[in-house]
Structures are given as structure tokens and as C-alpha cells.
Amino acid sequence: MSSLASSLQHHFTDFKQQKESVVLGMWSFLIQEVMFFGGLFATYTVFRSQYSHAFAEASGLLNVNLGGVNTIVLICSSLTMAMAVHAASKGKNGGIAFWLVLTILFGSIFLGVKVVEYKEKWDHGLIPGIHDEGLRFDHETHQPRPTGFWLYFALYFAMTGLHAIHMIIGIPILATLAINGLRGKYGPEYYTPVEMTGLYWHFVDIVWIFLFPLLYLIGAHGAH
Amino acid sequence: MDATTHHEEHHGPTVKMYFAIFAALSVLTVATVLAAKFDFAPMLGVGLGAFVNNAVALGIACTKASLVILFFMHVKYESKLVGLAVVASVIWLAFLVLITMTDYLTRTSDWHLFVR
Incomplete structure (x- = not known):
């Protein structure tokens, strides 16, 4: 009970007030994140509206199967994260660690698949700033790429890269929570860190929910 | 927060609901x-x-996204203030994209030639 008492900060009247403040504070951070990613989504909208054919053609070079599998993997990690918060609310400290380790596992699979995809793009010479030739001309047909083709890949790497950085930041936080869970630092009265990290992790999932159709699927019906 | 929301908050989503959301x-x-x-x-x-x-x-x-926000992120069970914050972020994002597009979609100059 002493560790629980110490988790109530002195400037709050009670746990309920502290909890409400923390939840609103976390959402304020996430709204800032919406605007952070929003700039990239707005840039994407502007350039895709101008170069829709180049974007569809470039999107057709992505691996829809890997992207789709990764989407499911990330949804799995959101489920396990929700289960970790649920275990925490019931005071099951072993459950917190179990579900968080699964979340880390799914997050790592996602990042691993991302590495494979980035490697593919490297091999095909599609990295802006490095493979200027590959972005100007098709290797096989030697036909020039359409105007705006490289912009798609610049945005692809900026958006998926920023998303991946968020996951790379999230994983050590999840690991810390799992260890704290095993040390019995949380109880049904106080598990706010698990819940707030859950909000962050789900937010990252939502970003991917939009990235997947916007980046992977716009060339899927072969509009040439 | 009134008594009913507080009551709901204590219940929260069930495990069955989490798996149903996952399936959806x-x-x-x-x-x-x-x-x-x-x-x-x-x-x-x-x-x-x-x-x-x-x-x-x-x-x-x-x-x-709505399913994740409402159930995985518990917004359905939080105070109305949190819900308002979420809606505000969507409106800001809509402003950002829509007002930007009113500019780009109505330009008549060949601004795109700056892109190789």
C-alpha cells in the first residue's frame, strides 16, 4: 500500500483527479502527434493530387502481401496491448508482463518485415538521395519515370520511417513496463503508466491503418 | 463526470469485446x-x-481507426472532455488538408514544373 500511496503526486487531491489529468495530458500529446504526422499526410495529399499516375505506378512497386501481413501483425500487437492494460486493471502483474512481451514480439516482427521491405527498395534502387538514376529511369525498360515518381518514395520513406521510429521508441518503454509489472509496481488502483503507453501504442497502430491503404494500395487495381 | 459514466468506466470493455474488435x-x-x-x-x-x-x-x-479509438483506447468509457479532444484533433487535421487543397487545386500556374 505504501508504493501505491507514493504514486499519488502531492498536487492532486486524489487518484481520480490525477487519473483524469493524466488521461487528458496524454491525449494532448497524441493530438500533437496527429499534427506531427498530419503535415506529412497533407504533403502526400498535395502531391498525389498533382501526380496521381506517378503515385499509382510507384505504389505498384510496393509489396502488398508484406504490407498486408504487417497490418495484421500490428493489429495483433494492439490486441495484446489492450489485454496487457486489461490484466493491469485486474491486478494481474504476471499477465501484464506476458501480454507486453507478446506486444514487443509483434512490434519486432513488424519492424523486421519493414527491414526486408526497405532492403528490397534498396536493391531496386529506389532510395531518394541515393539512387537518383533508379528514380529517373526504369532499370529494365530504360524508360524515364513519370514526373513526381521520386516524390512518392520520398514520402514513403518519410512516413513509414517516422512511424517506425515511434515503434522503436515504444518497444523499450513496453519492456520497462513489463519489468515493473513483474516487480509488482502496479495494482488495480494504479496502473496508469501501462494504460498511457497503451494509448501511445494504439495511436501508432492508427497511423499505420491510414498509411497502409494510402501507400500500398493506390496502384493495386493497375491504373495505367 | 456523472455517476453513469463512472459506472461504465469501472466495467470497461470485456476480453470478449477486445477479441471481437480484433476480428473486425x-x-x-x-x-x-x-x-x-x-x-x-x-x-x-x-x-x-x-x-x-x-x-x-x-x-x-x-x-x-474509430474502433481502435473507442474500444482499445477506451474513449467510449472516458469523460466527454477526452472525446472532445479527440474530435478536435480530427477537425484540425481536416482544416490542414482541406484549406491546403483549396489552394493547390485552384492554382492555374505551372507550379508543378519545379518538380523534376
């Missing part, structure tokens, strides 16, 4: 891939077809 998200992921592979252009014309393809993709993505 998975089904919608498959649906968005199938919808993207379906070309509406022959049926509706190039312009409208592309619009329908985009509208379906974004509609499914928004549905998935």
Missing part, C-alpha cells in the same frame, strides 16, 4: 485490400471510379 479489424484489412484490387473505373468512369476507390479505402481506414 482483421476482416476490414482484408476488405480494404480486396476493394483496392477492384477497379471501379470501367463501371463508373475514370474520375468517379478513382474517387470511389479512394472513398472506400478511407472509409474503411476511418472505421478501423
Whole structure:
């Protein structure tokens, strides 16, 4: 009970007030994140509206199967994260660690698949700033790429890269929570860190929910 | 926060609900891939077809995001203030994109020539 008492900060009247403040504070951070990613989504909208054919053609070079599998993997990690918060609310400290380790596992699979995809793009010479030739001309047909083709890949790497950085930041936080869970630092009265990290992790999932159709699927019906 | 919301908050989503949301998200992921592979252009014309393809993709993505926000992120069970904050972020993002597009979609100059 002493560790629980110490988790109530002195400037709050009670746990309920502290909890409400923390939840609103976390959402304020996430709204800032919406605007952070929003700039990239707005840039994407502007350039895709101008170069829709180049974007569809470039999107057709992505691996829809890997992207789709990764989407499911990330949804799995959101489920396990929700289960970790649920275990925490019931005071099951072993459950917190179990579900968080699964979340880390799914997050790592996602990042691993991302590495494979980035490697593919490297091999095909599609990295802006490095493979200027590959972005100007098709290797096989030697036909020039359409105007705006490289912009798609610049945005692809900026958006998926920023998303991946968020996951790379999230994983050590999840690991810390799992260890704290095993040390019995949380109880049904106080598990706010698990819940707030859950909000962050789900937010990252939502970003991917939009990235997947916007980046992977716009060339899927072969509009040439 | 009134008594009913507090009551709901204590219950929160059940494990069964979490798995149901997970199943719905998975089904919608498959649906968005199938919808993207379906070309509406022959049926509706190039312009409208592309619009329908985009509208379906974004509609499914928004549905998935709403499920995650309401249930996984517990917004359905939080105070109205949190819900307002979430709605505000969507409105800001809409302003950002829509007002930017009123500019770019109405330009008549060849600004795009700056892009190689």
C-alpha cells in the first residue's frame, strides 16, 4: 500500500483527479502527434493530387502481401496491448508482463518485415538521395519515370520511417513496463503508466491503418 | 463526470469485446485490400471510379481507426472532455488538408514544373 500511496503526486487531491489529468495530458500529446504526422499526410495529399499516375505506378512497386501481413501483425500487437492494460486493471502483474512481451514480439516482427521491405527498395534502387538514376529511369525498360515518381518514395520513406521510429521508441518503454509489472509496481488502483503507453501504442497502430491503404494500395487495381 | 459514466468506466470493455474488435479489424484489412484490387473505373468512369476507390479505402481506414479509438483506447468509457479532444484533433487535421487543397487545386500556374 505504501508504493501505491507514493504514486499519488502531492498536487492532486486524489487518484481520480490525477487519473483524469493524466488521461487528458496524454491525449494532448497524441493530438500533437496527429499534427506531427498530419503535415506529412497533407504533403502526400498535395502531391498525389498533382501526380496521381506517378503515385499509382510507384505504389505498384510496393509489396502488398508484406504490407498486408504487417497490418495484421500490428493489429495483433494492439490486441495484446489492450489485454496487457486489461490484466493491469485486474491486478494481474504476471499477465501484464506476458501480454507486453507478446506486444514487443509483434512490434519486432513488424519492424523486421519493414527491414526486408526497405532492403528490397534498396536493391531496386529506389532510395531518394541515393539512387537518383533508379528514380529517373526504369532499370529494365530504360524508360524515364513519370514526373513526381521520386516524390512518392520520398514520402514513403518519410512516413513509414517516422512511424517506425515511434515503434522503436515504444518497444523499450513496453519492456520497462513489463519489468515493473513483474516487480509488482502496479495494482488495480494504479496502473496508469501501462494504460498511457497503451494509448501511445494504439495511436501508432492508427497511423499505420491510414498509411497502409494510402501507400500500398493506390496502384493495386493497375491504373495505367 | 456523472455517476453513469463512472459506472461504465469501472466495467470497461470485456476480453470478449477486445477479441471481437480484433476480428473486425482483421476482416476490414482484408476488405480494404480486396476493394483496392477492384477497379471501379470501367463501371463508373475514370474520375468517379478513382474517387470511389479512394472513398472506400478511407472509409474503411476511418472505421478501423474509430474502433481502435473507442474500444482499445477506451474513449467510449472516458469523460466527454477526452472525446472532445479527440474530435478536435480530427477537425484540425481536416482544416490542414482541406484549406491546403483549396489552394493547390485552384492554382492555374505551372507550379508543378519545379518538380523534376
